[in-house]
Amino acid sequence: MTDTVRPLGLFGMLVRDPLLWALTALVLLTFGMDSLRPLFAAAFPALERPVFTQDTFPALMLAHIGLVTISSGIAIVVGVAAGIFVTRPSGAEFRSMVESVVAIGQTFPPVAVLAVAVPLIGFGETPALIALALYGLLPVVQQTIAGLEAVPHAAREVAKGLGMNAIQVLNRVDLPLALPVILAGVRTSVIINIGTATIASTVGAKTLGTPIIVGLSGFNTAYILQGAVLVGLLAIVTDLAFGRLERHVDRWRFVA
Amino acid sequence: MPTLIRNRVLATLVVMAAAAAFWMAFVALAPNRLMHGTGIGLTDLMQGWRGVIVVPMLLLCIGIFMRPTWRTNLMVALAGSLLVVALVWLAGDEATRLSAAEPKLSRVSLGGAFWVLLVVLGLAVVDALQRAGLGALWQVVVGAAIVALVVGLVASGELDQLSLLKEYANRQDVFHTALLRHLQIVGATVVPTLVIGVPLGWALFRTERFAPAAFAILNMIQTVPSIALFGLLIAPLALLAATVPWLGQLGVGGIGLAPAVIALTLYALLPIVRSTVAGLGQVPRSVIEAAAGMGLTPRQIFWKVQAPIALPLLLSGIRITTVQTIGLAVVAALIGAGGLGSIMFQGLLSSALDLVLLGVLPVVAMAVTVDAVFRFMTLMVDRSH
Amino acid sequence: MIELQHVSKAFGRTKAIDDLSLTVRQGEFIVLIGSSGCGKSTTLRMMNRLVEHDSGRILFEGQEIRGFKPQDIRRRMGYVIQSVGLFPHWTVERNIATVPELLQWPRPRIRDRVTELLQLLDLDPALFRGRYPHQLSGGQQQRVGVARALAGDPEVLLMDEPFGALDPLTRLALQKELARIHIVSGKTIVLVTHDIDEALHLATRVVLLDHGRLVQSGTPLQILAHPASEFVTDFVGRSEVGIKLLGLQTVASRVRRNESGEGAPVADSLTLREALSVFVTRQVERLAVVDGDGQAIGCLHLSDLVKSRE
Numbered sequence: 001m002t003d004t005v006r007p008l009g010l011f012g013m014l015v016r017d018p019l020l021w022a023l024t025a026l027v028l029l030t031f032g033m034d035s036l037r038p039l040f041a042a043a044f045p046a047l048e049r050p051v052f053t054q055d056t057f058p059a060l061m062l063a064h065i066g067l068v069t070i071s072s073g074i075a076i077v078v079g080v081a082a083g084i085f086v087t088r089p090s091g092a093e094f095r096s097m098v099e100s101v102v103a104i105g106q107t108f109p110p111v112a113v114l115a116v117a118v119p120l121i122g123f124g125e126t127p128a129l130i131a132l133a134l135y136g137l138l139p140v141v142q143q144t145i146a147g148l149e150a151v152p153h154a155a156r157e158v159a160k161g162l163g164m165n166a167i168q169v170l171n172r173v174d175l176p177l178a179l180p181v182i183l184a185g186v187r188t189s190v191i192i193n194i195g196t197a198t199i200a201s202t203v204g205a206k207t208l209g210t211p212i213i214v215g216l217s218g219f220n221t222a223y224i225l226q227g228a229v230l231v232g233l234l235a236i237v238t239d240l241a242f243g244r245l246e247r248h249v250d251r252w253r254f255v256a
Numbered sequence: 257m258p259t260l261i262r263n264r265v266l267a268t269l270v271v272m273a274a275a276a277a278f279w280m281a282f283v284a285l286a287p288n289r290l291m292h293g294t295g296i297g298l299t300d301l302m303q304g305w306r307g308v309i310v311v312p313m314l315l316l317c318i319g320i321f322m323r324p325t326w327r328t329n330l331m332v333a334l335a336g337s338l339l340v341v342a343l344v345w346l347a348g349d350e351a352t353r354l355s356a357a358e359p360k361l362s363r364v365s366l367g368g369a370f371w372v373l374l375v376v377l378g379l380a381v382v383d384a385l386q387r388a389g390l391g392a393l394w395q396v397v398v399g400a401a402i403v404a405l406v407v408g409l410v411a412s413g414e415l416d417q418l419s420l421l422k423e424y425a426n427r428q429d430v431f432h433t434a435l436l437r438h439l440q441i442v443g444a445t446v447v448p449t450l451v452i453g454v455p456l457g458w459a460l461f462r463t464e465r466f467a468p469a470a471f472a473i474l475n476m477i478q479t480v481p482s483i484a485l486f487g488l489l490i491a492p493l494a495l496l497a498a499t500v501p502w503l504g505q506l507g508v509g510g511i512g513l514a515p516a517v518i519a520l521t522l523y524a525l526l527p528i529v530r531s532t533v534a535g536l537g538q539v540p541r542s543v544i545e546a547a548a549g550m551g552l553t554p555r556q557i558f559w560k561v562q563a564p565i566a567l568p569l570l571l572s573g574i575r576i577t578t579v580q581t582i583g584l585a586v587v588a589a590l591i592g593a594g595g596l597g598s599i600m601f602q603g604l605l606s607s608a609l610d611l612v613l614l615g616v617l618p619v620v621a622m623a624v625t626v627d628a629v630f631r632f633m634t635l636m637v638d639r640s641h
Numbered sequence: 642m643i644e645l646q647h648v649s650k651a652f653g654r655t656k657a658i659d660d661l662s663l664t665v666r667q668g669e670f671i672v673l674i675g676s677s678g679c680g681k682s683t684t685l686r687m688m689n690r691l692v693e694h695d696s697g698r699i700l701f702e703g704q705e706i707r708g709f710k711p712q713d714i715r716r717r718m719g720y721v722i723q724s725v726g727l728f729p730h731w732t733v734e735r736n737i738a739t740v741p742e743l744l745q746w747p748r749p750r751i752r753d754r755v756t757e758l759l760q761l762l763d764l765d766p767a768l769f770r771g772r773y774p775h776q777l778s779g780g781q782q783q784r785v786g787v788a789r790a791l792a793g794d795p796e797v798l799l800m801d802e803p804f805g806a807l808d809p810l811t812r813l814a815l816q817k818e819l820a821r822i823h824i825v826s827g828k829t830i831v832l833v834t835h836d837i838d839e840a841l842h843l844a845t846r847v848v849l850l851d852h853g854r855l856v857q858s859g860t861p862l863q864i865l866a867h868p869a870s871e872f873v874t875d876f877v878g879r880s881e882v883g884i885k886l887l888g889l890q891t892v893a894s895r896v897r898r899n900e901s902g903e904g905a906p907v908a909d910s911l912t913l914r915e916a917l918s919v920f921v922t923r924q925v926e927r928l929a930v931v932d933g934d935g936q937a938i939g940c941l942h943l944s945d946l947v948k949s950r951e
Contacts, residue, residue: 093264097383107623109583112616115600119609120368154726161691161720161799162740162789163712176730195481199587202604212487216590221491221510228487232480239479252730255773 019240026233033057033226040222050222052211057230064207064234067200068193071129075136075189080182082137083144084170099145102138110135110196118203128200135196136189143185147178180250187242194235198227208234260321265383266332267320273376281367283350288361289419289608295367301350309346312339316380329388336381337398341405343373348415355417365419365610378402392635396628423610431599435618438595441585444517446578449524454570456525457532467533474526482523482584486591489515516593520584524577531573535566568638575630582623586615642667642797642829643688648697650683650853657683658694659853665797670823670830672844674837676876680853681833685799688831689715702796716740719790719798723805725782727774733759733785734770740793758788761822780811787819791828800832804839816842837877841865841885849873861889887946888914892930895945902929902940909938913946920946 029036033051040050085091086098113135117127151174159173175182198209208231215223247254261267281295302309315335322328351364381402385395415421424431460467477485494510497503508514539562547561589597596615603611643665650658658680665671673681686692687699690711699706706714719740727736734755741751759766762784774782783803790798804812820843823830834840840847841861849856849864857869865886868874877885893909906929907919919928926943 094268096386097265097379100382101379104624107579107583107627108620109586109623111583111586111597111600112620115604115612115616116609118604119607119612123607152726152729154722154724155728156726157691158720158722158726158786159728159739161689161715161722163714163716163743163793164739165710165712168743173728177728191479195483198481198483199590202590202601209481209483212483213590215487216511221494224487224490228484232484232488235479235481235484236476239475252773253775255776 019237019244022233022237022240026230026237029230029233030057030061033230040226044222047220047222049220052214052223052226054214055206055210057226060206060208060210060227061230061234063205064194064197064209064231067125067128067132067197067205067207068190071132071197072136072186072190072193074129074133075140075193076186078133079137079140079185079189080144083141083148083182086141087145087148088166095145098141102142105135105138106142108135110192111199114196114200114203123204125205127203128197128205132193132196132200136193139185139188139192140182141185143188144178144182147181147185148174150181151177180246183242183246183249187239187246190242191235191239194231194238198231262322262324263320263332263387266316266380269376269380269383270317270320273373276369276372276376280369280372282369282373283347283354283418284365284367285354285358286363286365286419287359289363289423289610293363293365296350298369298373301346306346306349309339309342312336312342319384324387326388329384332384333381333388333398336377336384337402340374340377340381340402341409343370343377344406344409345414348409348418351415351417351419363419363422364417396632420610420613423608423614427599427614431614434594434596434599434615437593438582438585438597438619441513441516441520441588441593441595442578442581444513445520445524445581445585446574448517448521449528449577450574452521453525453528454532457529458536460529461533461536471526471530474529477522478526482519482587483590485519485522486515486588489519490591493518511592513593515591516585516588520581520588523584524581527573527576527580528570531569531576532566535569535573536562538569539565568634571630571634571637575627575634578630579623579627582619582626586619642702643831644698644700645684645687646698646700648687648694648699650680650687650692650695657853658687660697661850661853661855662697663848663855663858665829665831667829668827670820670843670845671832671848672840672846673831673833673848673850674835674840674876675850675856676835678852679850681835681850682801683853684850685801685831685833688797689718689720689799691715712743716743716793717796719793719795721783721786721790721798721800721803723802725774725779725786725806727782727785727789729774731773732770733764733772733774733777736774736785737789737792739789740795744793754792755788758791761791762788762818764788779807780815783807783815784818787815787822791822791826796829798828798830800830802834803832805834805836812839819843838885838888841888849876862886865889884914884917887917888912892916892941893932896930896939896941897945898939900940901937902927904929906931906937907941908933916941917943917946 034057037051041047044050082098086095110131114128114131117131121127121130155173155177156169159169164172197205197207198212201207201209201213208227211223211227212231215221215225215227277298280297281293282298282301284293284295286293312335316332316339319328319332319335347366347370354364355362378399381398382395385398409415410421416425456470460470480488490510493508493515497509497514543561543565544557547557552560585593585595586597586600589595589601596619598615600612600615600619603609603613603615645661645663648658648661649656661680661684663684673684675681683692687694688701688706690706701709701714701717728739734752737755737758738751741754746754755770756766759769764781764784769777769781769785774785777785783806787800787803790800804815807815816839819830819832822828823843832843841864844861846858847861847864848858851872857864857873859867864873865877865882868877874882890913891909892907892911892913895913896909904923904925907916909930909932911919916928920926920943928941929937930939930941932938
């Protein structure tokens with residue numbers, strides 16, 4: 001009895017998992033967009049070229065993911081370091097200024113940072129990378145500060161009292177307990193970056209926004225759809241994955 | 257050495273300002289609007305009686321080493337504010353001087369040093385005011401005073417020879433149309449969002465069953481990049497306009513205002529619904545029961561009990577939504593909706609920083625102002641409780 | 642073991658500790674007591690350098706504590722606080738293993754030490770070692786807190802109002818545990834409390850502080866019988882001094898061994914205070930007394946409580 005029930009249980013769990021569905025859809029569409037040509041041709045009979053061919057979709061996907069990963073990587077390293085610095089006694093002086101900058105910075109549209117970077121730096125991947133890294137810093141710093149603040153004071157006091165030095169307190173107590181909140185900041189940062197990277201194709205960066213932008217200027221709705229669906233799925237998959245990660249990191253809380 | 261420096265924040269900012277002043281151009285002179293200019297440093301400009309600008313600079317430097325009394329910090333704040341206005345005036349004055357001497361097509365634009373100095377000095381002033389013990393209200397007052405003086409300079413024509421303002425002068429109509437359109441987009445988004453979002457939040461608060469699913473959907477919409485959502489709406493809307501012709505005559509089409517406003521409304525829903533639910537959740541159950549016990553109808557309970565308590569969070573949600581929409585409306589220019597984004601993208605594509613700034617600065621100013629106003633309103637409402 | 646010599650500490654303009662001199666000898670159970678703000682917590686935290694003293698000297702094992710690195714001192718002292726401060730993301734086992742891990746003990750030794758300490762604190766190792774702090778009651782959490790403080794086998798145990806947040810029943814149980822641990826391990830303990838009964842119950846020496854100054858230092862009996870000033874008497878509870886004195890002695894010290902009593906017997910380990918309560922409840926003047934094995938040893942007279950037969 002149990003032998004037949006268990007595989008079904010696992011299968012059932014997988015079938016119900018939205019992350020798995022979205023990921024499957026993403027992978028299938030990335031590699032199989034070309035094979036959907038007849039579908040697009042039928043839906044948009046007026047178009048000469050129903051499928052975007054200036055670049056392969058896997059290449060665009062990889063470029064987009066690469067741009068987001070590198071810029072977010074920089075944002076995370078610098079952002080967490082800044083958040084840690086500002087919550088230590090040596091950096092406490094700078095804290096209110098950093099918090100003000102981060103708060104005001106997030107009222108700016110991310111596109112603005114990109115737009116200002118181009119005339120100063122030029123076209124291509126570089127201004128996009130810098131703009132994404134700069135803007136991506138903000139939520140990470142904000143959430144790192146919030147997360148470190150939320151660490152229970154009693155735990156920190158005892159950690160010091162039992163003989164941990166500053167680095168040990170940071171690594172064993174502060175950061176593990178602040179991690180879920182920091183991850184929330186990273187999640188926000190990455191999702192915003194995926195969006196801004198899409199627009200970065202207007203400045204010559206190769207991303208999933210390229211078919212959208214080309215489609216907009218060429219009145220090719222099929223291109224637009226292809227780019228939009230892929231980047232939309234990428235964003236959803238990333239968001240769901242982060243949600244999964246946050247829950248995993250916090251799992252001690254859910255032990256009954 | 258460490259105890260010599262009393263104000264490390266000011267020290268850092270002064271070092272940054274000095275680095276910017278020495279290594280970046282304060283203004284740049286270009287032969288025409290398409291070519292890059294040669295930079296002119298701040299030190300080159302401080303000739304003659306303009307050298308008096310050194311006084312507030314010195315005061316700021318001294319402020320690093322002085323004992324942190326509220327007098328010292330007030331002095332730093334005043335010196336910083338004065339310097340900001342003086343630098344703006346200086347840029348304008350130099351532009352006037354150079355345009356008189358140079359051929360007609362030449363352009364004087366604001367350089368990197370100008371912007372860095374403005375930001376750094378602004379931060380120094382805010383920091384000094386905080387150390388002097390003056391709260392957010394005073395910071396807003398001082399900020400408004402500085403902005404008022406700068407606006408005064410602009411209005412008086414002192415800055416007219418700067419390329420940024422020349423650009424504006426050349427495109428006044430386009431600019432005003434774009435600005436108006438931008439405001440229209442924001443307005444046309446925020447109103448339906450409130451009309452749909454608040455009742456939706458109320459409904460989700462009452463019947464908790466659908467809340468997780470609803471939030472999951474709204475969340476999913478939020479994660480999709482804005483331009484992708486615009487793009488996804490183009491095809492169905494184009495189809496709609498084709499099958500229902502009077503909608504097309506109304507202006508609903510695949511591109512333009514319709515997909516922009518619809519997408520922006522969808523984006524704006526999550527913050528509103530979330531803050532409505534959270535705000536209503538703030539009202540303790542005991543208070544509602546007491547009110548019901550006193551004989552109030554559900555409608556009266558909503559307006560007299562729940563709404564006032566939920567208001568601060570709701571205002572916060574409206575603030576987030578409006579600021580977000582102001583920013584996202586910039587992207588809408590890519591699908592033909594117009595707005596300040598069109599000016600910005602035009603500048604982007606022709607690599608003209610002045611055009612980009614002409615589009616970006618008003619957007620940033622609007623966003624920051626709306627944010628400050630709503631925060632103030634939320635504070636007032638909070639205090640009255 | 643720990644010596645404070647003319648130590649002073651000020652926070653801003655307020656003097657928290659004023660020329661305090663104090664010696665903690667090995668094996669003592671010192672209780673620092675006083676009203677709020679008297680400086681008892683500050684004194685404790687100066688011992689492990691969580692607070693740095695302004696003037697004077699503090700010696701640990703004869704050496705000035707400023708000569709050590711703070712974490713080295715703290716690893717040789719256990720630290721327990723009122724809010725416990727268990728690390729919520731670590732199991733009970735990992736919490737207790739905190740200091741041994743810092744001292745880089747081998748894994749098997751750490752595991753055995755955790756088992757040993759859980760048993761010492763009356764927690765079933767198999768049941769508790771894998772639990773998380775949020776799954777424990779307040780009393781259990783503090784037991785783990787004490788175990789954690791003892792894990793590295795410190796020379797001194799510092800405790801800052803450890804039982805203040807617990808209900809009276811749990812507090813009593815843990816006080817008894819602590820007294821037992823003190824006797825069994827012979828460790829030096831410095832405990833801060835504002836509860837005079839707790840102090841009198843646990844301490845081998847009571848140190849009463851007021852406004853950062855030492856008012857009196859002595860055994861519980863000395864504090865009660867020979868108060869140094871009106872302040873001491875007031876603090877102890879002027880009207881309760883006699884009752885509290887009774888609490889310091891056991892039935893065994895006053896029992897008349899050549900006599901026999903009637904009625905249900907009382908144990909000789911009972912305090913005279915508890916015995917008084919029995920007298921009043923039963924409305925008698927004599928009680929039969931038995932020893933730990935249940936053997937009759939004699940009789941306790943009510944009058945002997947008031948005046949010892951000497």
